[in-house]
Amino acid sequence: MAQATFSVRMDESLKKQFDGLCQEFGMNSSTxxxxxxxAVVRQRKIPFEISSPETTISREGAMQAFAALRAEAKANGVSDMSTDDINKEIELARREAKA
Structure with a gap:
């Protein structure tokens, strides 16, 4: 699949907070x-809310959040990403983080 660059301008403080939260979720901001x-393309709307009830998220908390998102995706009929698709996204994020 061809890749394209998407550039977004945002407040530096917001970017740092976003990057930190994404890291707590186990991904980078690009992922x-x-x-x-x-999700937006699939559902043709803003389909979900991502929130962090805690300042620091434990592994258990992250897994609970992931399970809740999986349940929501299933309930909304959008759980069509295969494990291979998800693993490719994770691998891409890890390579980008190392670069």
Missing amino acids: AINVFAR
Whole structure:
């Protein structure tokens, strides 16, 4: 699949906060934006809310949040990403983080 660059301007403080929260979720900001874009296109609306009830998210908390998102995706009929698709996104995010 061909890749394209998407550039967004935002307040520096907001970017740092966003990057930190994405890291707590186990992804980089690029992967988070890709997840968001795919969901918006699939559902043709802003389909979900991502929130962090805690300042620091534990692994258990992250897994609970992930399980809740999976349940919401299933309930909304958008759980069509295969494990291979998800793993490719994770691998891409890890390569980008190392670069």
